[in-house]
Amino acid sequence: MKTQAVTVPSITTRKKSGKKITALTAYDYNFAKLLDRTSIDILLVGDSLGMVSQGNANTLSVTLEDIVYHTRCVNKGVQRALVVADMPFMSYQVSVESAVTNAGILIQQGGAAAVKLEGGGRIISQVNAIIKAGIPVMGHVGLTPQSVHQFGGYKIQGKTFLDSKQIKQDAKDLQKAGVFALVLEGIPEELAAEITIDLEIPTIGIGAGSKCDGQILVTHDLLGLNPDFAPKFVKRYAYLSDVIQNSVKDFINEVQNETFPGSEHTYNLKQIALKQVNDDR
Ligand code: KIV
Numbered sequence: 001m002k003t004q005a006v007t008v009p010s011i012t013t014r015k016k017s018g019k020k021i022t023a024l025t026a027y028d029y030n031f032a033k034l035l036d037r038t039s040i041d042i043l044l045v046g047d048s049l050g051m052v053s054q055g056n057a058n059t060l061s062v063t064l065e066d067i068v069y070h071t072r073c074v075n076k077g078v079q080r081a082l083v084v085a086d087m088p089f090m091s092y093q094v095s096v097e098s099a100v101t102n103a104g105i106l107i108q109q110g111g112a113a114a115v116k117l118e119g120g121g122r123i124i125s126q127v128n129a130i131i132k133a134g135i136p137v138m139g140h141v142g143l144t145p146q147s148v149h150q151f152g153g154y155k156i157q158g159k160t161f162l163d164s165k166q167i168k169q170d171a172k173d174l175q176k177a178g179v180f181a182l183v184l185e186g187i188p189e190e191l192a193a194e195i196t197i198d199l200e201i202p203t204i205g206i207g208a209g210s211k212c213d214g215q216i217l218v219t220h221d222l223l224g225l226n227p228d229f230a231p232k233f234v235k236r237y238a239y240l241s242d243v244i245q246n247s248v249k250d251f252i253n254e255v256q257n258e259t260f261p262g263s264e265h266t267y268n269l270k271q272i273a274l275k276q277v278n279d280d281r
Pocket of ligand 1: 025046185206
């Protein structure tokens with residue numbers, strides 16, 4: 001049985017404790033297992049998988065089936081962290097009814113404990129209905145990547161008085177609707193700090209400064225798996241692209257010069273026979 005030490009209520013009450021919440025993305029079993037063995041609080045099966053794993057220019061072509069598939073894979077590797085599944089583009093915008101149905105699929109078929117939706121006021125009816133169905137919701141405001149075309153690119157949001165007022169209002173509306181935590185993405189640190197102080201639910205920032213109640217990053221960015229992607233808000237804690245490429249170069253060299261496979265990686269009849277004799281004794 002899976003023991004889920006991190007629960008939705010435990011994330012919400014963490015705000016009072018002052019201990020920062022940590023969250024990362026996960027898309028597959030092996031990464032999920034490795035991350036879960038740390039003390040990471042939340043694993044988000046983000047629609048960022050459209051860019052990170054599928055190589056698309058944005059997240060818009062990710063489907064509900066994609067998220068269900070990846071959430072299932074992640075869930076198999078997780079014993080402790082809270083698994084949150086992203087609701088992809090067009091899985092909640094069309095109607096309240098389809099939003100609840102699709103959120104239910106992510107819980108029932110994917111095995112997520114909660115779902116995340118992008119947007120504020122304009123999706124409040126969907127958020128209300130999903131929560132009413134007993135499904136915990138994480139909010140997401142600011143630079144919401146599913147609105148990339150509306151923003152005209154991945155641009156920092158909340159820079160003008162009116163825009164920041166709207167984001168603050170969206171945050172309050174989402175809290176009122178009952179979201180258990182709120183992702184603040186790509187906004188000035190001053191605005192993120194103000195929202196964090198104003199809200200009773202925790203804020204989790206990405207490109208939103210240090211004053212949020214927690215931080216989330218795309219795991220592949222943190223580990224330096226894509227040498228071509230280094231935005232300002234990402235800190236690379238490792239350069240795994242170098243590690244991977246150097247390891248593969250070593251493999252190629254060793255195959256070419258016939259030092260791999262060595263005897264320790266090879267089965268031969270004499271050893272097999274000897275093992276059989278020993279096993280029979
Ligand atoms: O899709 C995603 O990975 C996200 C986070 C980066 C917040 O939404």
